[in-house]
Amino acid sequence: xxxxxxxxxxxxxxxxxxxxxxxxxxAFAMRxxxxxxxxxxxxxxxxxxxxxxETGAAAPELTRELAxxxxxxxxxxxxxxxxxxIRNLLTRLADNPLPQMAGCGAQRWxxxxxxxxxxxxxxxxxxxxxxLVRTGGVGLPGTSGVAHAEGSSELF
Amino acid sequence: MARIxxxxxxxxxxxxxxxxxxxxxxxxDVATDGVEALSVAGKQQFDVVITDxxxxxxxGISLVRELRRRTAYRFVPLLMLTTESTAERKQQGKEAxxxxxxxxxxxxxxxxxxxxxxxx
Numbered sequence: 001x002x003x004x005x006x007x008x009x010x011x012x013x014x015x016x017x018x019x020x021x022x023x024x025x026x027a028f029a030m031r032x033x034x035x036x037x038x039x040x041x042x043x044x045x046x047x048x049x050x051x052x053x054e055t056g057a058a059a060p061e062l063t064r065e066l067a068x069x070x071x072x073x074x075x076x077x078x079x080x081x082x083x084x085x086i087r088n089l090l091t092r093l094a095d096n097p098l099p100q101m102a103g104c105g106a107q108r109w110x111x112x113x114x115x116x117x118x119x120x121x122x123x124x125x126x127x128x129x130x131x132l133v134r135t136g137g138v139g140l141p142g143t144s145g146v147a148h149a150e151g152s153s154e155l156f
Numbered sequence: 157m158a159r160i161x162x163x164x165x166x167x168x169x170x171x172x173x174x175x176x177x178x179x180x181x182x183x184x185d186v187a188t189d190g191v192e193a194l195s196v197a198g199k200q201q202f203d204v205v206i207t208d209x210x211x212x213x214x215x216g217i218s219l220v221r222e223l224r225r226r227t228a229y230r231f232v233p234l235l236m237l238t239t240e241s242t243a244e245r246k247q248q249g250k251e252a253x254x255x256x257x258x259x260x261x262x263x264x265x266x267x268x269x270x271x272x273x274x275x276x
Contacts, residue, residue, distance in 0.1 A: 034167065041171030048179055066179070067264040070172050074261035077166045078239065149241035151263055153270055155256040156249075 020094035026087045030080055037076045044069050157181045158203035158275055163193040163219065164237070165211040169260075173206060173237065176264035177271065190214025194222055201228055204271055206258075209238040209245065217245075217252045224253035233274035237262060 044066060051062050160182050162173040174184045185202070187193035189211040197205065205223065207216040214222075216236055223229040233255040238245075241259045249257055255274055258267070 037168040038171060041168050041175065045171065045175050045178075048175060052179075063179070067176075070176055070264050071261055073168060073172055077169045077172075078260070080166065081239065149259050151259060151261055151266070152241065153256060153258040153266065154246065155270070155274065156254060 019090045023087050023090035023094060026083055026090065030083050030087070033076070034080070037073065040073060044073070157183060158271065159183045159185070159201070160271070161185050161187060161193060161197060161202040161205045163187045163190065163205065163207035163211070163216065165189055165208065169208065173262075173267075176262070176267050177206075179264065180268040180271070182271070190216065190219035190222070193219055197223060197226075197229065202232065203275060204233045204235065205229070206235045206237050206271075209236055209240050209249070217248050217254075220249065220254050221252040233271075235270065235274065237267075 048066055051059070051066075160177055162170060162177065162184055163186070164170045164173065165188055170186045170188070174186055177184045185196060185200075187196050190207070191213045193205070193207065194214070205219075207219055209216040216238065220234045220236070223232070223234060234253060235256045235258060236249045236254050237258045237260060239260045246257045256270065258270065
């Protein structure tokens, strides 16, 4: 094995280990943040019950505040979903046998990106992914409607 | 007041949906995925089912399809509550038998008004 090949192999192995470590750290952080979010939800539930007299409704302004909390806390769930996409990306990177590939070549990277894109569940994930890989995809035609879709509803 | 089954694999989302619907006077049970939801729905009758789409074991669209096969749920409103908003996925939900498609994040009042609408 010549020096350049050995260097490429070393870099690929380092990338694999880093990606695996990052995926583990991310999974740990996600697990750790779940309990506080759930506790916050419980606290909101208790506040809601406490604000309600046995037969009446809570004051409208407090109901509005609670609704704001419910809306805001949903972004934790969204963050978890987005982090899960990143975690999966890192896991996939770590699992790919980079040293056996032709020098971590650009062609292989494009193949990997294509595979990952296929796995993205939502447009928001797609946007995040494009942002992560710096392909300039955020704001491209076809993704601008995502913000408008948030909170929308449609009865069939 | 209606009896509602909320299905989501995220603990915090289950809580928030439950909180929003309970504040409207509804009785809410929860399930973590489609498999558990089918089991719960088989033991008691719900007036409305609200489900996420992407879940482990059984996704929301498969759940709707399975529920529609059951006589007891043939005409029960089944709502999808998800981050997904593509026309393709909505069409899949519609074909499976979903009553409506709501995109997260939801507004509690809006959710309550939609539930009221599908119950009439």
